[in-house]
Amino acid sequence: MARTSPAPRRPRLTPDEVARAALELLDREGLEALSMRRLADELGVGTMTLYGYFRNKDELLDAVMDVAVGGAPLAPSDGSWRQRLGDLIREARRNLVARPSLVQIRVRQPVLRPEALRFAEAGLRILREAGFEAQDATRAFRLLFTFTFGYAAFSPSDAVEENRAAARAAIGALPPDRYPALAAAREEAAQAMAGEEAFEFGLETILDGLEARL
Amino acid sequence: MARTSPAPRRPRLTPDEVARAALELLDREGLEALSMRRLADELGVGTMTLYGYFRNKDELLDAVMDVAVGGAPLAPSDGSWRQRLGDLIREARRNLVARPSLVQIRVRQPVLRPEALRFAEAGLRILREAGFEAQDATRAFRLLFTFTFGYAAFSPSDAVEENRAAARAAIGALPPDRYPALAAAREEAAQAMAGEEAFEFGLETILDGLEARL
DNA sequence: ACCTGAACACCGTTCAAGT
DNA sequence: ACCTGAACACCGTTCAAGT
Numbered sequence: 008m009a010r011t012s013p014a015p016r017r018p019r020l021t022p023d024e025v026a027r028a029a030l031e032l033l034d035r036e037g038l039e040a041l042s043m044r045r046l047a048d049e050l051g052v053g054t055m056t057l058y059g060y061f062r063n064k065d066e067l068l069d070a071v072m073d074v075a076v077g078g079a080p081l082a083p084s085d086g087s088w089r090q091r092l093g094d095l096i097r098e099a100r101r102n103l104v105a106r107p108s109l110v111q112i113r114v115r116q117p118v119l120r121p122e123a124l125r126f127a128e129a130g131l132r133i134l135r136e137a138g139f140e141a142q143d144a145t146r147a148f149r150l151l152f153t154f155t156f157g158y159a160a161f162s163p164s165d166a167v168e169e170n171r172a173a174a175r176a177a178i179g180a181l182p183p184d185r186y187p188a189l190a191a192a193r194e195e196a197a198q199a200m201a202g203e204e205a206f207e208f209g210l211e212t213i214l215d216g217l218e219a220r221l
Numbered sequence: 222m223a224r225t226s227p228a229p230r231r232p233r234l235t236p237d238e239v240a241r242a243a244l245e246l247l248d249r250e251g252l253e254a255l256s257m258r259r260l261a262d263e264l265g266v267g268t269m270t271l272y273g274y275f276r277n278k279d280e281l282l283d284a285v286m287d288v289a290v291g292g293a294p295l296a297p298s299d300g301s302w303r304q305r306l307g308d309l310i311r312e313a314r315r316n317l318v319a320r321p322s323l324v325q326i327r328v329r330q331p332v333l334r335p336e337a338l339r340f341a342e343a344g345l346r347i348l349r350e351a352g353f354e355a356q357d358a359t360r361a362f363r364l365l366f367t368f369t370f371g372y373a374a375f376s377p378s379d380a381v382e383e384n385r386a387a388a389r390a391a392i393g394a395l396p397p398d399r400y401p402a403l404a405a406a407r408e409e410a411a412q413a414m415a416g417e418e419a420f421e422f423g424l425e426t427i428l429d430g431l432e433a434r435l
Numbered sequence: 436a437c438c439t440g441a442a443c444a445c446c447g448t449t450c451a452a453g454t
Numbered sequence: 455a456c457c458t459g460a461a462c463a464c465c466g467t468t469c470a471a472g473t
Contacts, residue, residue: 054459064449145406170331174331
């Protein structure tokens with residue numbers, strides 16, 4: 008009467024399940040809350056158990072990035088190359104606004120996972136179809152990527168009004184004779200430090216520049 | 222016979238000296254080595270002494286940023302607005318390449334110190350002289366700032382060849398039928414992920430886009 | 436007025452061991 | 455084969471105290 012288990016012992020978790028739990032913790036409490044100890048606690052295992060799935064924290068974060076961008080549909084839009092490329096970038100921006108921690112992970116380490124590379128593939132494809140040669144296409148994509156991630160990294164996405172107020176105060180405290188341009192554009196500078204309008208201005212300006220190169 | 226000291230006791234250090242010592246440690250060993258404990262040790266004081274100069278670590282980092290960018294001459298170049306703006310950005314890039322930690326500090330927190338704002342002032346002034354109104358000028362500067370800091374944050378500045386090799390390997394491992402554009406531009410993509418050529422392409426494309434708007 | 440040790444509440448990771 | 459506690463070498467910061 009064979010009991011249920013001569014079977015080889017199997018891990019309680021898969022790396023994917025660990026990564027998903029990490030992403031959930033990230034969404035709930037942010038990157039600073041995602042420690043190996045906290046995550047292990049939430050999963051009900053010892054801290055060191057996690058090191059059976061990932062060699063270290065960077066590897067875990069790599070996997071978190073992968074599950075975070077995996078499955079997102081990369082909405083295939085139509086229209087001109089310019090329209091489609093703009094839509095792709097706006098979709099990336101929406102993802103980064105929804106998950107600011109992804110930017111913090113990317114700033115720690117390059118990410119070369121297949122799921123993450125779908126974004127580059129989609130961008131490159133549009134640029135090649137538009138007529139750019141391989142070298143210009145990769146550089147153009149790099150420019151768009153840098154702007155999109157840079158804007159997410161360096162422009163506040165929450166507490167926007169507090170940040171604007173701080174900027175107004177800082178500019179107001181400068182000696183106007185040494186900072187005339189900032190003094191004359193105080194409100195505009197406070198507006199431009201965040202938000203969708205300044206992002207759109209940047210994106211459209213880059214697309215203008217690319218169009219001029221064709 | 223008055224001895225040398227009825228004078229009020231004076232602090233052993235000034236905030237500026239502390240910030241300078243922190244910058245030196247940063248240059249020598251990078252941001253991850255700059256802890257309150259390490260810095261206090263190097264200065265030969267107790268850790269908590271530093272909290273007499275700065276309320277917390279973020280305030281110290283703010284001051285480090287200020288001394289790092291302070292005094293740099295912002296080389297006044299001449300030529301067209303386009304030439305001068307390009308030179309300003311290239312100078313900022315050189316500073317960030319020389320001190321990658323500044324980018325890591327900026328990603329932690331906005332910096333609104335007078336010395337740091339000289340860069341925005343110089344950029345805005347050129348853009349206003351070129352003919353941009355206040356709103357477009359601030360947005361244009363924000364675009365250039367975002368690209369410059371973004372490139373420094375997301376493109377490796379050392380171990381470039383190792384990073385390129387990793388990118389080649391990752392692209393090579395992708396199924397070519399699902400990633401045809403990347404497969405066809407593998408070497409170009411590896412090149413474009415870092416270096417001055419891709420930066421120059423981006424900068425010139427942005428300047429093209431701005432010129433088209435005038 | 437200025438400085439500081441001890442303590443609190445955390446980290447990531449190595450190592451040796453437990454089932 | 456899989457899991458884990460203890461330990462190591464760190465963090466930033468609060469508190470109460472020392473000169």
